[in-house]
Amino acid sequence: MRKLNTNEKFMIGFILVLLLAIAFTWEDFLKRIKDALDQTATEQVEE
Secondary structure (H helix, E strand, C coil), rough: CCCCCHHHHHHHHHHHHHHHHHHHHHHHHHHHHHHHHHHHHHHHHCC
């Protein structure tokens, strides 16, 4: 396996942090998406 350059190390670290953040906030995140979708659907009906 070849050596990773700094940019690749940064990207891998960033993705890992992102995955951890998503894992910790997953339920809250899903709830927020659901609320946003419900809100959007309601707004479309009202138009």
